[in-house]
Amino acid sequence: xxxxxxxxxxxxxxxxxxxxxxxxxxxxxxxxxxxxxxxxxxxxxxxxxxxxxxxxxxxxxxxxxxxxxxxxxxxxxxxxxxxxxxxxxxxxxxxxxxxxxxxxxxxxxxxxxxxxxxxxxxxxxxxxxxxxxxxxxxxxxxxxxxxxxx
Amino acid sequence: xxxxxxxxxxxxxxxxxxxxxxxxxxxxxxxxxxxxxxxxxxxxxxxxxxxxxxxxxxxxxxxxxxxxxxxxxxxxxxxxxxxxxxxxxxxxxxxxxxxxxxxxxxxxxxxxxxxxxxxxxxxxxxxxxxxxxxxxxxxxxxxxxxxxxxxxxxxxxxxxxxxxxxxxxxxxxxxxxxxxxxxxxxxxxxxxxxxxxxxxxxxxxxxxxxxxxxxxxxxxxxxxxxxxxxxxxxxxxxxxxxxxxxxxxxxxxxxxxxxxxxxxxxxxxxxxxxxxxxxxxxxxxxxxxxxxxxxxxxxxxxxxxxxxxxxxxxxxxxx
Numbered sequence: 212x213x214x215x216x217x218x219x220x221x222x223x224x225x226x227x228x229x230x231x232x233x234x235x236x237x238x239x240x241x242x243x244x245x246x247x248x249x250x251x252x253x254x255x256x257x258x259x260x261x262x263x264x265x266x267x268x269x270x271x272x273x274x275x276x277x278x279x280x281x282x283x284x285x286x287x288x289x290x291x292x293x294x295x296x297x298x299x300x301x302x303x304x305x306x307x308x309x310x311x312x313x314x315x316x317x318x319x320x321x322x323x324x325x326x327x328x329x330x331x332x333x334x335x336x337x338x339x340x341x342x343x344x345x346x347x348x349x350x351x352x353x354x355x356x357x358x359x360x361x
Numbered sequence: 362x363x364x365x366x367x368x369x370x371x372x373x374x375x376x377x378x379x380x381x382x383x384x385x386x387x388x389x390x391x392x393x394x395x396x397x398x399x400x401x402x403x404x405x406x407x408x409x410x411x412x413x414x415x416x417x418x419x420x421x422x423x424x425x426x427x428x429x430x431x432x433x434x435x436x437x438x439x440x441x442x443x444x445x446x447x448x449x450x451x452x453x454x455x456x457x458x459x460x461x462x463x464x465x466x467x468x469x470x471x472x473x474x475x476x477x478x479x480x481x482x483x484x485x486x487x488x489x490x491x492x493x494x495x496x497x498x499x500x501x502x503x504x505x506x507x508x509x510x511x512x513x514x515x516x517x518x519x520x521x522x523x524x525x526x527x528x529x530x531x532x533x534x535x536x537x538x539x540x541x542x543x544x545x546x547x548x549x550x551x552x553x554x555x556x557x558x559x560x561x562x563x564x565x566x567x568x569x570x571x572x573x574x575x576x577x578x579x580x581x582x583x584x585x586x587x588x589x590x591x592x593x594x595x596x597x598x599x600x601x602x603x604x605x606x607x608x609x610x611x612x613x614x615x616x617x618x619x620x621x622x623x624x625x626x627x628x629x630x631x632x633x634x635x636x637x638x639x640x641x642x643x644x645x646x647x648x649x650x651x652x653x654x655x656x657x658x659x660x661x662x663x664x665x666x667x668x669x670x671x672x673x674x675x676x677x678x679x680x
Contacts, residue, residue, distance in 0.1 A: 219436060222418070222445040222492065240448040242429075253491050340495075343443065 214320050215313040217353040218334045220343040224249045227256055227301040231267075231292075234259060234300045247333040247341055248304045254339040257304035260330070267303045268292045310335045313342060321350045363410060363417035363629060364496035364526070366489070366517060367403030369474045369506040370421050370446075371456040372431050375618070375659060381461040381468065396658065399435040400456055402502035402531055402622050409619075409626030409649070409661040411439035415633060418443045418492055422485065422506060424475040425452035445492060447485045451475025458618060460657065465613055477508035489517065493524040498629055501547070502531035502622075515540035518547050527637060531625055534561055537579075546582040548637065551625060553589040572596050573603050573680055585639035587624070587646070592617065595647065596679075599639035603680035606647050609673050612654050619660070623653035627667060647674055 224247045225234050238246065238261065245260030268291040295303070310333045311320045323332055324347050331346040377394040378387050389395055399408070407419040423431055423446045431453055432444055454472035461468070477485075493499070499521040501514060514536045521528045528547040530537060534554055538561055540547070554566050554575065561575050572588050576598035579586035588596040594607040627649025628642040635641065648670035652662035662670075 215440070220440055220443040221432075221436070222443060222488070223448075226487070237448065240424075240450070249491075251491065252494070 212317040212353065213313065214311050214315045214317055214334055214345055217317055217320075217349040218313065218343045218345040219349060222253070222341055222343070223247075224253070224255075224333075224341055225259065225300055226250070227304070228299045230297050231264065231300055231303065232296040235264060235296075244330050247308070247344065248300060249341055252338075253341050255308050255310055255333045255335050255341050257301065257306045257308050258329075258333060259300055259304040263303050263305065267295055308333060310339070311345065312336070317350060317353070320345050324350065362495045363407075363415060363498045363500065363633070364492060364521075365403035365407045365417055365419050365500045365502075367401035367419065367421040367503050368477075368509055368513075369454065369504045370399065370401030370404050370423060370431055371454045371471070371474070372427050372434075373398050373400030373456045373458065373659065375458045375460060377460050377462060377657070379461070379463045381459050381464070381466070397430075397434070398659065399431045399438065400659075402625075403500055404431075404435065405619055405622035405659075405661075406500050406502065406626045406629065407442045408435075408438055409623050409653075410629060411441040412661040413626070413630050413664055414441070415630060416441040416443070418445050418495070420445045420485070420489060420492070422447050422449050422475065422477055422481060423453050424449040427455060428453035445488060447481055447488065449475050449477060449481045460618070462657065467618065471504075474506045477506050479508075482509060482513065486516075490520060493521060493526065496521070496524070496526050498529070498632065499526045500529045500531075500625060500629060502529075502551075502625065504533065505536070511536045511539055512543075515543050515545040518545045527632060529625055529629060531621065534559060538562065541579065541582050548583055549585045549587075549628060549639075549642070550579050550583050551587045551589075551621065551628075552579070553621075555589060573598075577601075577603050577680065584637060585628075585643060587643055589621075595643075597640065597643040599643075602640075602678060604640065604643075605677045605679050606643065607675050607677070608647075608651055609675060612651075613657075617654055618658070620650040620653045623662060624650035626661070644671065644674075644676065 227248050247255050248257040250256050268288050309323050331344045334343045375396045407417045410417050454474035457470040459468040501517055518528050529549040530547040531551040559566050576586045576588045576596045580598035586598040590596050593612050597604040597606055624646040628646035631642045631645035649667045651670040652666040
């Protein structure tokens with residue numbers, strides 16, 4: 212079983228110079244947790260997900276705290292978002308994209324998804340150009356359909 | 362790779378009824394009498410091509426719940442279709458087609474679709490430019506959503522031609538007229554000028570001769586012009602020649618859903634396999650359309666079905 216048997220052939224992606232605000236709007240409209248980031252030739256140069264963006268607006272000292280329960284409101288988040296909303300998404304993306312190819316074994320994609328904790332992986336051709344994505348649910352779906360060869 | 366553009370796609374809902382009447386309740390008790398499928402002319406061409414084993418990228422705008430249904434259904438249709446849609450606020454439209462099998466009529470109700478913002482259009486044009494490098498053939502067809510000017514289509518043709526792609530269009534006459542007058546001629550134009558009072562290049566189209574002259578004039582700018590004339594025949598113009606292509610049998614009007622899109626898909630298929638041979642492309646397209654009319658549902662013919670139809674029409678030179 213190959214990646215091509217489970218992947219979604221969709222070119223939804225954001226360009227590396229897209230603003231943070233636009234990316235948040237795109238993720239919201241498409242109800243996605245993340246998207247591949249591409250250059251002008253549609254080559255995958257990274258990917259961005261909600262977690263990266265939340266990390267970017269949460270004050271850095273939060274990671275040192277055991278609880279955020281005493282923080283009164285979300286003003287700090289809003290202030291931080293205003294600071295970065297017009298910045299290019301390439302500043303906040305995962306710059307070393309983990310990708311798979313159509314002919315890779317599905318087990319490779321399943322392994323990457325679990326090993327790196329990603330919800331999806333970009334699928335690319337030999338030139339790193341985006342062909343689609345493979346999500347955790349796509350792997351599970353083909354297994355459920357009885358294609359147990361992986 | 363083929364790139365199809367459907368600016369205003371739809372979720373098509375076909376409903377088959379016997380003796381459809383207005384102002385009357387019709388209950389559907391049999392689910393085989395209703396069908397929901399992704400639609401819009403460019404998307405239909407992508408689906409028809411996928412049945413012939415041809416991969417394509419489908420582009421356009423989608424929005425809301427109906428947009429998600431459309432994408433899901435399209436992906437389920439074939440892995441040969443890569444989706445590349447800009448997601449917008451608002452809902453993708455629904456097209457309702459009521460097919461009366463007793464009276465042999467089709468009643469269509471088409472919704473307007475979402476309004477496209479300037480930023481959405483810019484996002485679309487950027488994506489279009491990016492994927493054009495992968496395309497050797499571009500199909501632009503269907504209606505335009507609110508917020509998109511007719512001039513945008515001429516720009517799409519210009520960009521596609523600049524990148525070296527062969528361009529097919531099936532658009533409303535006013536858009537085609539504008540792009541031809543602006544000097545952006547697609548390679549293949551498929552046009553329906555049968556609406557009453559229709560003019561083209563500021564000329565009336567009430568006679569057969571007027572259709573022939575317009576077809577010839579379009580073909581002088583493009584490489585192939587197909588003008589629908591009657592249900593069973595089309596006018597085909599190319600390189601100084603004008604032909605009439607006519608089905609040998611009568612065609613049931615209630616079986617013509619999607620026939621025009623099958624026509625375009627047939628021409629694209631022939632072009633990809635044999636190169637730009639206008640008359641042969643028109644014949645293959647006509648055969649594909651004919652094959653699709655053999656079934657009452659919106660269906661996409663197989664290669665065998667198309668090849669079979671090649672001997673079921675006549676070709677006559679009229680100029």
